[in-house]
């Protein structure tokens with residue numbers, strides 16, 4: 113067992129064909145699909161896809177007496193797979209339960225467990241692709257973290273849903289089907305970690321959640337989806353594979369990334385949130401700035417003081433699209449600040465954590481890493 117949040121069932125491969133999930137439970141999970149698992153065809157030549165389940169709404173069940181409420185992470189990855197007709201015809205599937213949590217509780221331990229298991233599966237040639245089932249709230253952060261630490265060109269696809277398994281028109285089964293389609297396809301190689309939801313394939317660097325409840329929530333504001341997938345048309349990639357250079361960072365020893373705080377800027381901003389971050393031992397501060405990564409004079413003065421103490425300061429923005437560019441007015445050069453380019457604050461935080469833990473702390477080097485894509 114890795115932690116309270118990581119189940120004891122982790123790393124116990126279970127072959128789909130050996131599962132003994134009562135059919136009633138499956139039908140209950142995805143009643144609207146009425147999923148009876150179809151007779152398995154010979155699977156010898158099918159690509160091998162490892163499904164790593166972490167929880168989230170895709171594994172959520174509602175109390176039938178409640179109107180909107182449901183509990184995340186109630187169904188296992190194996191049960192999810194069993195409930196999607198035809199999945200076993202796309203790939204030879206194995207499922208492992210890494211955790212059973214809503215992604216609002218996603219944490220370093222689960223991230224490290226995912227990263228290590230994926231790398232092991234690729235290094236030992238156990239899988240041609242990986243699918244991670246995940247809650248949508250922090251899906252983009254997990255995608256970006258893994259994109260920065262997993263080596264090799266085999267596809268890793270992260271998938272979730274906005275409606276629980278028991279909802280009318282649950283979106284989980286269709287999303288999972290499409291995720292396996294993408295993970296099993298050789299054309300998906302060399303594209304890093306991808307998010308597949310609602311017929312779109314989006315890159316880990318750009319994908320972000322944009323709506324609190326709608327199934328049309330994930331978008332890539334600066335560059336759009338890298339492809340589309342649907343059961344009728346199959347997969348259409350709009351970009352070339354390996355279209356950008358991908359750095360991979362080492363996982364630090366232990367189970368934790370360094371503390372990096374996000375400070376949200378607003379009108380009437382004072383220095384208190386920045387002073388709080390410093391006093392709580394932040395090794396880095398990411399500013400979710402207004403506009404082009406701006407903030408008030410008192411906050412800027414506090415950030416300057418933080419940078420002088422050796423705390424990494426990254427200017428990002430609370431605005432959903434666009435880039436934060438190095439700036440003469442803020443004087444990034446003199447202050448030793450880094451700008452996040454296209455990375456939103458939550459992803460800038462992850463990259464800052466990885467850079468610090470890999471010993472990259474000089475502002476010029478940090479800036480190079482943030483700008484690596486262009």
Ligand SMILES: NC(=O)C[C@H](N)C(=O)O
Pocket residue numbers: 167168169170184213214215216246247248249250272273274275
């Ligand atoms: N749609 C979802 O998956 C939301 C849920 N709170 C989660 O992130 O786990």
